[in-house]
Amino acid sequence: MKNNEETVLGTVLDIERFSVHDGRGIRTVVFLKGCPLKCGWCANPESQQLKPQIGFFRDKCAACMKCAEICPNGRLFKEQGKLDFLNCTGCMKCVDACYYGARIQYGRQMSAAEVVKIVKRDKVFYDNSGGGVTLSGGEMSMQPGFALNILKGCKSEGIHTAVETCGYSNWEQFSKILEYVDMLLYDIKHMDSSIHKAKTGVLNALILENAIKAAPLVKEMIIRYPVIPGFNDSLDNALALARFMKAKLKGVKRVDLLPYHSMGLSKCERIGKPYPFTLPYELSTEKVQQLYELLKAEGLDVTIGG
């Protein structure tokens, strides 16, 4: 069993140390690759696909064309190191060949033990700040065994664990993971299932159902509400969310408003993908404030930005 845990590899997008925005205190955020949702506004589009992929930073490229020389399918590169992403097999040879750091490998295979070892390095900082590890994504439950092993490993090291999830997962697997979670950061994007499906690709039923089941199982649960203009920034939706929380999520008081930002745009460019989201209008601070006031009036603890 133990052997198995150590040898099962997962795909990690990134391990970001000293994060102070995803949970309490000083934390290390482990981003796993792969997501069952396809949200157009996604801030981390490079996390959506499960398998590793290449990112290209145009501003760093000196057009030395070393990438083209080394690529087994050299025709893929035409000008300025630009890759035909569609036909890339992901061998990553061009990433190693690029001296300028213009090519980045998004996603690497690691064992849970390797991940825990890196997370452990900042333990002193977690202990002093009340921080710990946050497992994020993509959607961590796309790699349930791997996620479980990371969390188990962290818990056995005495590290506080948080998980950021979209909630769209198989309950049997998800509930096992929850046994090792101290703090659950749970996204609820829209209360209307058909709108949810239209913009994220899935219905919200499973998400809401899992939220209800998860709430009594974890010490602390925070609802995350990404505020996307034209999608879920209506007062009606906020009200529906507040009512749902009060009626169904016993003991869950806090909701974090996460205002839309356009970081996903440049990231899409890097992975050769069109940015699927068109911003209908700018999100005003007044609008966010309105949502804040409404949720507050419903008796919830609200933060802007988490």
Next chain:
Amino acid sequence: MSSISSTRLKLLKEQLFHGFFVKKEWWGDDLTILNTPEVEKKSISMRKALAFEKVCLEMPLEIKPHELIVGLATMSSVGFGHTFPKYETDEEAKYFAQFSLDRKSVWGHHMPYYKKLLEVGYSGILAEIEQKLKTEADPEVIDFLTSAAHTLKAAAALSKRYEALIKESAQSEQDDLRRTELLELSRICAKVPNEPAESFHEALQSVWFVHMLLHSTLSYTPLGRIDQYLWPYYEKDFNEGRLTRQEAKDLIGSFLIKFNERTQFRSEHMENHMSEGDWSQGGDPNEPTTTFDMENDADYNFGQSANHWLQSATVGGLKPDGTDATNELSYLFIETLNELELVSPMISARLSDLTPKEYKSFVGGELCEGGAQPVLFNDEVIIKGLTQRLNIPKEDAFDYASDGCWEVLIYGRTEYSYGHIEVMPCMEALFNKGCSFVTGRKIGVDPGDTLNSLNTFDEFYEAYFEQVRYRIDNAVKNKMKYYDKVHQIAPEPYLSALVDDCIENGRDLTNRGARYRIYSLFATGLSHCIDSLSAIKKLVYDEKRLTLLEVAAIIKDNWKDNEALRQYCLNKTPKYGNDDKEADAILVRFMNDFCDRADYWNSSIDWLTITAGVATFENYPRFGRQAWASFDGRFAHEAFSSNYSPAVGRDQEGPTAVVLSSTKVDLSRLNSGCPIDLRISFNKNSKDECKDILSAFIESFRSLGGNIMTITKVDIETLKKAQENPEQYMSLRVRLGGLTVYFVQLAKAQQDEYMRRTEHNF
């Protein structure tokens, strides 16, 4: 702009900032005491005392409106020199010039023992001197003691001049309240520093008079443990109802303002009074550690050390008996300094395991506001080093303070100097037959043809470290050989009277009189050395892409036609500051070897303590400018990173990784200190959250074994705006490595350099 707690402080601050734009007059450089043949026959120490007396009797006096502490120091600056009447003969001047020495070769850094001064006054010290003179037969000792006594009497005369001036101005004062204040001030000036201080106000005025006079007579001295020696006076006045907290703040504010009055914001207002002997410790002029080239190119240097006087004060930490020393003044000095947005004195906060949580949180909160004050010192690591490695008795080790910039020394009891061991030119020497690529001069050992035969990284490393060892050995030998020369041209009888145990030993502090004599070896350019070694290890020995001779040629050509390879070195080799095993292993190895060599010298010399540290101070652009290209991807003349900080922009794993990398070395071996300088910004909404995160970060730094850290909270956007609209950012303060400065007063080149620094997002 921060809000200010009283009208007086507000007025004093306005008055001060207005003065930053007014040309300050320099005084005293054209004076001489050599008017009669009799004077020329006197000892050098007595002549120094006579010149000192001349300053006391003739220096310009000034009282400013609203101020509660009086006394104007004559103009000077670390970057632009200082003034003092001539007391050495032309023959002497000529003779000592061959050792790069002159009358301005006064090193500063040594702290007076203010505790004793406040307790006994000049008169108590004079009594001690007279007592000793009664039985003394050694003419050299008699000469020192007589000179010291002469300076104390002259110094007392200066306070009397102030007393008279204030009395006079009180007579014409229309405002009743101010007249009362002036009369009280004249009473205080009649009393201190000659007599022991009895109130908080007297104690502050006494310290300022001494400090101001030292700074008007060549000696850039720091303040030591200011919250400790002033505490009895504050406590008594406060407990007996003579002083409220706000009144104390007004006094402290008035006191702190004085340290900033020499500040000049405009380069055209600066006068250059540097002499050949400024910043010289005496020695072979060809030895790089003998002197310190300040490069007074206005565009380049202005702002770097222009408004710097090594004025640093220390608060908090442990008492000599090992208990917690934090008191109300530990708060008040930082609080008032930041309220007034001052850069001087730089305040260092000592933190220990016994420091109250509340104080640690206060310190975190102050740093969250920006302003880069205080600097943080970790008592556990520093005291461990002082006691266990240098064998300094506990009660003295517990009484350490930050000196001019941040160097650790026992306050009031130490004579101190240091030499920069520039570790990057050492690598040039290895690649260039023992010579600098920049000057062509011999700076190391000629390795002959050995570059061909260094077959393993270990062999290469040893060959490199031999160059470093050569520099260390030369620095120490130079120091020892010429140590006693300084005393023969630039003795310090006044300061010696205020430093333990000079009087007891009957010797000037430049003549081995102080209880501790410390010479620090500072590794300079360290991060680039570690990163270069790491790149060489990877490319030459692990990947075998290049030979050492090819590396030497690439360096020699300053990366010409090798941009791709330079990028490889920048982007694809392990770097210090990322909690990277390979790079940090090289760091640990190098630092241990460096400390071993310092220890070797320390155990070989019985009269001088040799310590190690890592330092550039604020001179990291200058050190970089004088160094050629390096294999970490740095071009020739590019700035170094400051002190013990990772190379700029190469620390990409966040601040925890920086701390973890830097603390892999046992930092209790770096007895003189090795600061990490961080620039941070905040995204969090709540101030309390920022404070908590930062305080937790500082506490982690301490428990991991860090020794000194500076933190400047300022984001790049603010810096850009300040560069464009300086008048709106007049009081924006940043930490440069050895000092805190007003950002807008820096030359553009210096600002740009500062803006390149990694911003850690909290």
